[in-house]
Amino acid sequence: LLHTKIPEGLKRLPGPKPFPIIGNVLDVSSNPHLSLTAMSQRYGPVFQIQIGTRPVVVLSGSQTVKQALVKQGDEFSGRPDLYSFRFINDGKSLTFSTDQAGVWRARRKLALSALRSFSTIQGSSSEYSCVLEEHISNEGEYLVKRLSTVMEAGGSFDPFRHIVVSVANVICGMCFGRRYSHDDQELLSIVNMSHEFNQVAGTANPADFITFLQYLPSRTMKAFVDINGRFTRFVQKLVREHYISYDKNNICDITHSLIDHCEDRKLDENSNTQVSDEKIVGIVNDLFGAGFDTVSTFLSWAVMYLVAYPEIQEKLYQELRENVGMDRRPRLSDRSNLPFLEAFIMEIFRHSSFLPFTIPHCTTKDTSLNGFFIPKDTCVFVNQWQINHDPTVWKEPFTFSIERFLNADGTELDKLEAEKVVTFGLGKRRCIGEAIARSQVFLFLAILLQRLRFHELPRHPLDMTPEYGLTMKHKRCQMCSSPRS
Ligand code: HEM
Numbered sequence: 232l233l234h235t236k237i238p239e240g241l242k243r244l245p246g247p248k249p250f251p252i253i254g255n256v257l258d259v260s261s262n263p264h265l266s267l268t269a270m271s272q273r274y275g276p277v278f279q280i281q282i283g284t285r286p287v288v289v290l291s292g293s294q295t296v297k298q299a300l301v302k303q304g305d306e307f308s309g310r311p312d313l314y315s316f317r318f319i320n321d322g323k324s325l326t327f328s329t330d331q332a333g334v335w336r337a338r339r340k341l342a343l344s345a346l347r348s349f350s351t352i353q354g355s356s357s358e359y360s361c362v363l364e365e366h367i368s369n370e371g372e373y374l375v376k377r378l379s380t381v382m383e384a385g386g387s388f389d390p391f392r393h394i395v396v397s398v399a400n401v402i403c404g405m406c407f408g409r410r411y412s413h414d415d416q417e418l419l420s421i422v423n424m425s426h427e428f429n430q431v432a433g434t435a436n437p438a439d440f441i442t443f444l445q446y447l448p449s450r451t452m453k454a455f456v457d458i459n460g461r462f463t464r465f466v467q468k469l470v471r472e473h474y475i476s477y478d479k480n481n482i483c484d485i486t487h488s489l490i491d492h493c494e495d496r497k498l499d500e501n502s503n504t505q506v507s508d509e510k511i512v513g514i515v516n517d518l519f520g521a522g523f524d525t526v527s528t529f530l531s532w533a534v535m536y537l538v539a540y541p542e543i544q545e546k547l548y549q550e551l552r553e554n555v556g557m558d559r560r561p562r563l564s565d566r567s568n569l570p571f572l573e574a575f576i577m578e579i580f581r582h583s584s585f586l587p588f589t590i591p592h593c594t595t596k597d598t599s600l601n602g603f604f605i606p607k608d609t610c611v612f613v614n615q616w617q618i619n620h621d622p623t624v625w626k627e628p629f630t631f632s633i634e635r636f637l638n639a640d641g642t643e644l645d646k647l648e649a650e651k652v653v654t655f656g657l658g659k660r661r662c663i664g665e666a667i668a669r670s671q672v673f674l675f676l677a678i679l680l681q682r683l684r685f686h687e688l689p690r691h692p693l694d695m696t697p698e699y700g701l702t703m704k705h706k707r708c709q710m711c712s713s714p715r716s
Contacts, residue, residue: 244279254281264587283441300658309593371678402522408484427454429700561677574636
């Protein structure tokens, strides 16, 4: 960008001066969400850094981000060709690959429609509004039992270890029509792998931009490649089984419905076949991958916040007692009657901003933003953490306060405030699992809160420091729960 000719009427992007070879790598540091937020205060909501020799545009501030991702959505909807992304789903991921716009759009549409159909169909009993509610409710019940058993046997538990299996089972139910036991070693080895994945896939990983780093031996990179291979093989095995059991008249999960889509296409002479069968059925890889780590990271943070703020935990419990009672499990339809819980969830999304950046974007043509010129194929980072901690938008942004999302008399969620939080991205690449994710975090939390009280393990204070990555996690820890009577 430094040497690009700027079209008349447009300005050159501001930003820190890069060093030769490494660019601004040292300025970005190990916590890019913090360093790039600090830089936005100096250079404004659109600025440029260089990682290695590659220019990157960084966006902050909700107006600027909306302008780019929503109003100029098509121009900012690409994905950059990053080294680590080539290992995810064999380079064929819907989320991370550099698919042409037409292919990405067709796959995204299919993924959205599959998710919608297999979350909203009727469950096995009229007790549930839909099959998604049934899956979450049953997995929530198993989770309560599991945590209680582990507590009795060992006196404490690692929350992420158990939550991740329950959440994975919800998405497994929709994608593959099956669930796994909490002791299934194969599933555990897949879902407990996220540390290295998150480190490497996190925004601003130097090895993605500085070519020579890709040739240096790296234990983390080796683990990343290994995890992706294991994950792909796990899903491929399930897909093979689904090809064998495929029956056109009995389509009851997402994998079967994607296979069915491919079969229908073969019979239709006019069908558009620019997307291969492999890329269609491979959508299930993205849904499963994106579906368990995000939601379980959120829920694991949520129990940490419950322990850290016991007075909020009591308030949430009292709200549940009064509005749901203790005689039945909470339901999705209780949401509008539980404003504290809704506000608690919003404040965790904002305060933790555990997805500090969206997945990197890339410009699809020469464009401009706020009067600055940005050429085609420029990598773009979108700083969600900055938007959620912007002192011009949020009063005391570092204070954890659920009241900021409640109306004046504290009886309703303030929807306008809630809409200011950005966690699922915006515009064309916005998360397609948002509705499912919001249902899961609400219902799992309501079930846990109704049945258990979470507290610290004596002499083991919680460490809430996030570890930077694609999703930021708290350090693995031990905590306790006791049953609510
Ligand atoms: C993309 C957040 C749960 C599927 C994304 C993006 C974010 C995000 C920030 C990137 C947006 C961008 O690049 O601009 C979250 C959060 C979740 C969550 C915070 C949970 C709390 C889910 C679930 C699913 C899912 C449950 C599927 C079942 C996807 C997919 C994409 C995506 C497929 C890629 C979309 C594309 O590239 O077109 N999500 N997500 N997510 N998410 Fe989610």
